[in-house]
Every structure is written in structure tokens, then in C-alpha cells.
Amino acid sequence: MPHQHATDLCRQLGIEVPLVCGAMYPCSNPELVAAASQAGALGIVQPMSLSYVHGYEFKDGLQYIRSLTTKPIGVNLILETSSRIYQERTQRWAEASVEAGIKCFVTALGNPAWVVKLAHAHGITVFHDVTNATHANKALDAGVDGFICVNNRAGGHAGKLEPQALYDEIAPLGKPVICAGGIGHAEQLKQMLTIGYAGAQLGTRFIATTECSAHDDYKQAILSAEESDIVLTEKLSGVPVAVINTPYIESIGIKAGPIARWLLQNRRGKHLMRTIYTLQSVYKLKKASLGGSGYKDYWQAGKSAGQIRQVKRVEEIVNEFQAAL
Ligand SMILES: Cc1cc2nc3c(=O)[nH]c(=O)nc-3n(C[C@H](O)[C@H](O)[C@H](O)COP(=O)(O)O)c2cc1C
Structure with a gap:
């Protein structure tokens, strides 16, 4: 080496x-x-x-x-x-x-x-x-x-x-x-x-x-994805997370909503939002990874998917x- x-x-x-x-x-x-x-x-x-x-x-x-x-x-x-x-x-x-x-x-x-x-x-x-x-x-x-x-x-x-x-x-x-x-x-x-x-x-x-x-549908989605299919969404944890752009992701948008944004701006609100996001994302990601394409809410992947x-x-x-x- x-x-x-x-x-x-x-x-x-x-x-x-x-x-x-x-x-x-x-x-x-x-x-x-x-x-x-x-x-x-x-x-x-x-x-x-x-x-x-x-x-x-x-x-x-x-x-x-x-x-x-x-x-x-x-x-x-x-x-x-x-x-x-x-x-x-x-x-x-x-x-x-x-x-x-x-x-x-x-x-x-x-x-x-x-x-x-x-x-x-x-x-x-x-x-x-x-x-x-x-x-x-x-x-x-x-x-x-x-x-x-x-x-x-x-x-x-x-x-x-x-x-x-x-x-x-x-x-x-x-x-x-x-x-x-x-x-x-x-x-x-x-x-x-x-x-x-x-x-x-x-x-x-x-x-x-x-x-x-991980579910085979998730793996297949990685194989099919190009670099340009990877987008950053704030919907999952309040800070950008890389996911494969699916019709579902497009339908919900990638920006945190106005109330979440407002809460994220101050310290106590931030803790509340983080807790809500953590509970939500822990559940959604588990479901998306183990379930098939009916659950393609959040398939996390980086731009390396293009390779x-x-x-x-x-x-x-x-x-x-x-x-x-
Ligand atoms: C599905 C997924 C979940 C991840 N979860 C964590 C995590 O729990 N903790 C962590 O430190 N990094 C996490 N990462 C980041 C990876 O450890 C690694 O740094 C990253 O995937 C490198 O980029 P690549 O996907 O382009 O190879 C995660 C990445 C992916 C794709």
C-alpha cells in the first residue's frame, strides 16, 4: 500500500x-x-x-x-x-x-x-x-x-x-x-x-x-439511483438528511414546516422539535428499511448511489x- x-x-x-x-x-x-x-x-x-x-x-x-x-x-x-x-x-x-x-x-x-x-x-x-x-x-x-x-x-x-x-x-x-x-x-x-x-x-x-x-426494494432503489436523484430533506430530523427522491418525497416537499422552523430557532423549542423528530424518524426509518416499496417513505442514501x-x-x-x- x-x-x-x-x-x-x-x-x-x-x-x-x-x-x-x-x-x-x-x-x-x-x-x-x-x-x-x-x-x-x-x-x-x-x-x-x-x-x-x-x-x-x-x-x-x-x-x-x-x-x-x-x-x-x-x-x-x-x-x-x-x-x-x-x-x-x-x-x-x-x-x-x-x-x-x-x-x-x-x-x-x-x-x-x-x-x-x-x-x-x-x-x-x-x-x-x-x-x-x-x-x-x-x-x-x-x-x-x-x-x-x-x-x-x-x-x-x-x-x-x-x-x-x-x-x-x-x-x-x-x-x-x-x-x-x-x-x-x-x-x-x-x-x-x-x-x-x-x-x-x-x-x-x-x-x-x-x-x-434492508428490504430488497431499498437495495434496488440504490442500484437505480443516479447522483441527481439524491436530495436533502429536512422533514426527517430538522437538519438535512440525504434520501432518494421518490414521488413520495416530492409530494411532501423537503423543507421543515413553518411551525417546526420557528420552534427550531429557540433553545427550548429546539429540544421539543428534536424529540418529536427523533421519535418520528426512528419509527419511519425502521418501517422504510424493513418494509418494501409500499413503505418507501424514506430511503436514505448518499450520492455514492450513482456508482x-x-x-x-x-x-x-x-x-x-x-x-x-
Ligand atoms: C441509511 C444511513 C444511515 C446512517 N446512520 C448513521 C448513524 O446512525 N450514525 C452515524 O454516525 N452515521 C450514520 N450514517 C452515515 C454513515 O455512517 C456514513 O458516514 C455515510 O453513509 C457515508 O456516505 P455514503 O453513504 O455516501 O458512503 C448513515 C448513513 C446512511 C446511508
């Missing part, structure tokens, strides 16, 4: 290919996470997905993944602070992850300081999702080991910057940087490594796999990416 930063990342995370199978609510079923790690990449567990969508008590789910692979796995912690119950649950997930011997936390939103403290006491690495230098600087102060740079092409909550511009903002902080967003093909990983990224986190590409338990033309096995994808380096 000619890229030193990619080699260093692989060593840091104990993986063979500088690829991360990103956390996906609701698509991260345990078999998908395990298959990514087993193939030599890093599979990331999404705790809400594991318990609420796929029906495992968190510890049992981790153990099940451990029975499928002994290679490194990571856990995603969304550090949302609007609900105390969720915060306490996040803490329990973090502690159970430490007990299960995970390799890495991928934190998102909020202040990762408490996760860093816990992780570093147990030799675990913390990568924080960032979309700009302001958030990255705060996470750097909290002691994170690296950044996942979520660009404007990503599935899930997309960023605003192109991959190169985001690299230019975050790389000067001196930590390893992983590119997230828009990568559906092995050649694109090579391009990102040439920019200076140490590796890539992929989401959408791993939905269209035999190991992902994805075939459902493949996870190992096949990871091998293709490795071979291209």
Missing part, C-alpha cells in the same frame, strides 16, 4: 484495508457489521439499530457479532443531549462496549470528552464525525484521536463542504482524517488517499450487499477496494 497515512490508520485500528463500514440507523444489522470486519475493514455497530431495529439486547448483540468475527469492531455513539434517558443509555452502551473489547468509538454530535476519557483508559481509539473546523477544534480539545470528515456527498446527515475543501480545513489539526461521503467505487478511495485522507467510511455501498438485511450498480457480498467489495490500492 503506497500511502503511508493509510498504512498508519490500518495499524492504529488493527485493520487490513483503510475502509470503515459506517454506522447506519436502521441498516447496521449485526451480520453486516461482522462481515465488514471479517473481510478486513472496520465494521461499526449502531446501538439503536442493533437493539430497536434488529431486536438484540445491546450486550447480547455485541456478543453475537463477536461470535461471527474476532476481528476489530467499532461502536457509534451519537452524543445527543436533549434527553436524559438517551444520555444514560449512551453511557451504558459505552461501558458495555469497553467490556466487549471493541477497538474504536465513532462519536457524533455533542462533546466527546467523557467518551475519550473512558476509551483511553482502555486503549480504545476515538474518531469524531465532523463537517467543519469549528466542531473539529472542540473535539480536538476533548482529546479525540482522529476525524471522520463528513462531506456534502454523504448519506445520512450530510456536511456542506466538498471532500477537498473539508480535508483542507481538518488536516491541519494534525490527526488522521477519514473521508465519509460519495464513495461507491474503489477508484474513488484511491483519489481520496491521493488528497491525503488516511481512509474512507462508506455507508450506502454497504446497504446494497447480500449481508445487509453502485450491483448487490455484492461485503467481502467482494472490500477485496475490490484493497486490490485498487
Whole structure:
């Protein structure tokens, strides 16, 4: 592998290919996470997905993944602070992850300081999702080991910057940087490594796999989508989420309604709106992912969908990416 930063990342995370199978609510079923790690990449567990969508008590789910692979796995912690119950649950997930011997936390939103403290006491690495230098600087102060740079092409909550511009903002902080967003093909990983990224986190590409338990209609929609079919909707969580544009999405529009917008502008209203949105989206996304085309309300996918033309096995994808380096 000619890229030193990619080699260093692989060593840091104990993986063979500088690829991360990103956390996906609701698509991260345990078999998908395990298959990514087993193939030599890093599979990331999404705790809400594991318990609420796929029906495992968190510890049992981790153990099940451990029975499928002994290679490194990571856990995603969304550090949302609007609900105390969720915060306490996040803490329990973090502690159970430490007990299960995970390799890495991928934190998102909020202040990762408490996760860093816990992780570093147990030799675990913390990568924080960032979309700009302001958030990255705060996470750097909290002691994170690296950044996942979520660009404007990503599935899930997309960023605003192109991959190169985001690299230019975050790389000067001196930590390893992983590119997230828009990568559906092995050649694109090579391009990102040439920019200076140490590796890539992929989401959408791993939905269209035999190991992902998402409904086949959802996978087919990814295969048929072009880049221009991916739109950002605020209807799901109040902040833009990338989805495939279907007649349903067109019929409801992509902007948050006037009352939601007004509530989102002040602090207390924001918490209320976030709670309403979270409850709604947790339910709608589960339904859309597991149900077929009658439920195509929200099929989340990034612009990488434009590069994805075939459902493949996870190992096949990871091998293709490795071979291209
Ligand atoms: C369906 C879906 C759900 C996602 N859910 C999460 C999540 O729960 N937590 C998270 O940190 N990132 C989440 N992401 C972002 C991915 O981990 C990854 O960064 C992103 O998909 C990369 O862009 P790509 O889809 O173009 O490969 C999600 C992405 C998708 C497509």
C-alpha cells in the first residue's frame, strides 16, 4: 500500500484495508457489521439499530457479532443531549462496549470528552464525525484521536463542504482524517488517499450487499439511483438528511414546516422539535428499511448511489477496494 497515512490508520485500528463500514440507523444489522470486519475493514455497530431495529439486547448483540468475527469492531455513539434517558443509555452502551473489547468509538454530535476519557483508559481509539473546523477544534480539545470528515456527498446527515475543501480545513489539526461521503467505487478511495485522507467510511455501498438485511426494494432503489436523484430533506430530523427522491418525497416537499422552523430557532423549542423528530424518524426509518416499496417513505442514501450498480457480498467489495490500492 503506497500511502503511508493509510498504512498508519490500518495499524492504529488493527485493520487490513483503510475502509470503515459506517454506522447506519436502521441498516447496521449485526451480520453486516461482522462481515465488514471479517473481510478486513472496520465494521461499526449502531446501538439503536442493533437493539430497536434488529431486536438484540445491546450486550447480547455485541456478543453475537463477536461470535461471527474476532476481528476489530467499532461502536457509534451519537452524543445527543436533549434527553436524559438517551444520555444514560449512551453511557451504558459505552461501558458495555469497553467490556466487549471493541477497538474504536465513532462519536457524533455533542462533546466527546467523557467518551475519550473512558476509551483511553482502555486503549480504545476515538474518531469524531465532523463537517467543519469549528466542531473539529472542540473535539480536538476533548482529546479525540482522529476525524471522520463528513462531506456534502454523504448519506445520512450530510456536511456542506466538498471532500477537498473539508480535508483542507481538518488536516491541519494534525490527526488522521477519514473521508465519509460519495464513495461507491474503489477508484474513488484511491483519489481520496491521493488528497491525503488516511481512509474512507462508506455507508450506502454497504446497504446494497447480500449481508445487509434492508428490504430488497431499498437495495434496488440504490442500484437505480443516479447522483441527481439524491436530495436533502429536512422533514426527517430538522437538519438535512440525504434520501432518494421518490414521488413520495416530492409530494411532501423537503423543507421543515413553518411551525417546526420557528420552534427550531429557540433553545427550548429546539429540544421539543428534536424529540418529536427523533421519535418520528426512528419509527419511519425502521418501517422504510424493513418494509418494501409500499413503505418507501424514506430511503436514505448518499450520492455514492450513482456508482453502485450491483448487490455484492461485503467481502467482494472490500477485496475490490484493497486490490485498487
Ligand atoms: C441509511 C444511513 C444511515 C446512517 N446512520 C448513521 C448513524 O446512525 N450514525 C452515524 O454516525 N452515521 C450514520 N450514517 C452515515 C454513515 O455512517 C456514513 O458516514 C455515510 O453513509 C457515508 O456516505 P455514503 O453513504 O455516501 O458512503 C448513515 C448513513 C446512511 C446511508
